Amino acid sequence: MSKHAMKAGLGALALAATLSLAACADDTDAGGMGGMGGMASSSAAPSSSTAAPSSPEPSVAKTPASGPQNDADVMFAQMMIPHHQQAVEMSDLMLAKADADPRILTLAQQIKAAQAPEITQMTGWLEGWGFKVQPMDNDMDHSGHAGSGMDGMMSETDMKELEAASGADASRMFLEGMVKHHEGAVEMAQAEVSDGENPDAIKLAEAIVTTQQQEITDMKDLLTQL
Numbered sequence: 001m002s003k004h005a006m007k008a009g010l011g012a013l014a015l016a017a018t019l020s021l022a023a024c025a026d027d028t029d030a031g032g033m034g035g036m037g038g039m040a041s042s043s044a045a046p047s048s049s050t051a052a053p054s055s056p057e058p059s060v061a062k063t064p065a066s067g068p069q070n071d072a073d074v075m076f077a078q079m080m081i082p083h084h085q086q087a088v089e090m091s092d093l094m095l096a097k098a099d100a101d102p103r104i105l106t107l108a109q110q111i112k113a114a115q116a117p118e119i120t121q122m123t124g125w126l127e128g129w130g131f132k133v134q135p136m137d138n139d140m141d142h143s144g145h146a147g148s149g150m151d152g153m154m155s156e157t158d159m160k161e162l163e164a165a166s167g168a169d170a171s172r173m174f175l176e177g178m179v180k181h182h183e184g185a186v187e188m189a190q191a192e193v194s195d196g197e198n199p200d201a202i203k204l205a206e207a208i209v210t211t212q213q214q215e216i217t218d219m220k221d222l223l224t225q226l
Contacts, residue, residue: 065125065200072195076205077122078134079151079188084115084122086153087181093163094174103222104171107215111178114211118204125201152184172226175219182212182219 065073091108094100123133154162154177162173185208192205 063121063124063128065128065198067199068197069125069129069201070195070197072192073198073201074126074129074131076188076192076196076201077126078131080185080208081119081122081126081133082135083151083153083181083185083188084119086159087115087178087185088112088119089159090154090162090174090178090181093159094170097166097170099167099170100174101168101171101222101226104174107219107222108174111215118208121204122201125198151188152180152182154181168226172223175223175226179216179219179223182216186212186216 088111091112094104094108095112097105126133158173158177162170162177165173189205189208189212193202193209196202196205
């Protein structure tokens with residue numbers, strides 16, 4: 001091979017190598033930018049999530065009840081939700097009293113812990129069934145008769161008196177009011193057991209009857225000790 005041919009061949013190889021290196025550099029730069037872009041996107045997502053976190057679910061999720069439902073199931077949930085809401089409110093009033101009997105405070109915490117998740121549970125059922133949650137009205141029972149007290153609901157005046165009371169008076173008012181309140185809940189739950197169709201609603205009603213009947217016994221016993 002002549003020297004001229006060798007020089008031409010080496011020149012071609014050098015040119016090819018230069019072009020190859022340039023192409024690699026371009027690919028590296030493009031990949032690097034793409035990688036940074038991907039990192040930016042992935043880092044931005046957590047920031048957005050952190051800025052607007054989803055609200056934590058209560059201990060019982062708002063899920064639809066399984067199986068069919070009838071009018072008794074709907075009425076049970078619509079009545080029991082505001083009934084439970086008042087029991088939770090009564091419990092909160094007691095828990096705010098530093099001079100209350102410790103046994104009453106324990107009971108109030110127990111009632112709140114049991115009934116607050118049940119409110120969430122029944123709310124999910126009504127939403128799944130396409131019905132609205134009825135607002136609580138302290139001066140109305142759930143049959144719509146003002147002041148009849150058929151379900152043991154305390155009136156607005158009763159609630160204000162409980163809020164203002166202290167010491168043994170508050171404990172006694174809470175127990176007396178909650179006994180009637182529980183008796184009303186048991187009556188509603190028994191109606192659901194008899195007339196309801198949805199298995200989840202009937203199961204909850206049976207649990208309410210068992211739990212609240214026992215709490216009625218405990219509260220009546222506490223009343224004799226005040």
